[in-house]
Amino acid sequence: MQLYRWRARSMAGKLYQGSYLADSKQEVAAFLHENYDYITGIEEVQSFTVKISRLFNSGKVNDKERSRFFQQLAAMLGSGIPLCRALELLKTRCPVSLTNVCCLLIDDLQAGKALSAAMKKHVHIFRPVTVSVIEAGEQGGILQEMLSELAVYFGQKEEINRFLKNICLYPCLVLSLAIVTGCLFVVKLLPLFADLYQSFDLVPTLPLQVMLLVREIAVKYWQAAVFLSLFISYYLWQRRYSLMKWCFCLPLIAGYRQTFLEIRFCKILSLLLNSGISLPVSIKTAAAGSA
Structure with a gap:
């Protein structure tokens, strides 16, 4: 409501x-x-929370939202609600990106198009694998079952992504603490080492001299140091996909990634075959969806 x-x-x-x-x-x-x-x-x-979510929403749809969308749509179709009416009800409780898509899907359905044909226009939300499963469900008269299968698929995919994020949280926390500790060492402890060497009339070692020089430059030109740090962070963020590809080529990580891609390929292939799509088309679509 x-x-x-x-x-x-x-x-x-x-x-x-x-x-x-x-x-x-x-x-x-x-x-x-x-x-x-x-x-x-x-x-x-619109409530205040809805306005805030619409303001900061970037237009992307995650797997959790896709799973909930297909699950609710399948439940409504199973209870006898027509497809257009079900989308009308869904658009009032979906994120802003899916709300706009629901309106466009309703317009296409009212114009006489099939649901799969309407979804093809929104590739950024509905991948070719999703459209193929929907199309097979329409042709076989099992649209509700295929929507439920898609909900389960995207739900499992979201659980895997959440698991990977959780196991990466601890290394990221350790790395952040190491960076903070290194900054404190350079700012607070490094001058003490320099004074200690000077009190004993000793010449600092080459690594210590380099660190002292870097610290002196960073303190003297701290604005430039902050700007350089922000620029490096922005550059690494823009090149994150290239860095991820490079990491995936490492020996240990490459093996786990290959296993993950094989599991996802088999899952998509079984979903397509279960929906009635022929084996050659299923293999081609599953390969495109697993890339």
Whole structure:
């Protein structure tokens, strides 16, 4: 259910306005037609949290949102709700990126297109593997089952991604602490070593001289040092995919990545074959989806 703010006028020109809780704008319009003569406006009332999420939403859809979308759509189709009506209900509880896509899908469905054909226009959200499974479900009359399979697939994929992020959290924390410790050593402890060498009239070693020189330059030109650090961080972030490819080529990591790609390929292939797609097409689509 969604809260809508409406405005209407009577035959005499008197203005009426208020709020109405409904599933869609069409339901609000039907209510107003029964009680008033002219409808001047219907708009959706968004909460503060929804506005904030829409403001910071980058337009991307993660696997958890895809899994929830397909799961809810399959449940609605299983309860006998028509496809367009199900998408109308879903767009009120989806992220902003999926809300816009739902509106476009509804327009295409009302124009007579199939769901798979409508999804092909949104490659950034619905991958070719997803479209192929949806198309097979439509042709075989098992669309609800295929939507449930996609929900399970994206749910398992999200669990794997979350597991990988969790196991990478500790190394990242250790690396961050090491960087902070190194900065504290350079700023606080390094001058003490320099004073100690000077008190004994000793010449600092070459590594110590280099570190002292770097510290002196960093302290004297700290603005340039901060700018250089930010630039290096930005450059590494922009080149993160190239760095990831380089890391995937390392001997130990390459073996685990190959195993992961084989598991994902077999999972996608079994999903496509279960949906009724022929073996050659399934292999080609699964290979494209596992790349």
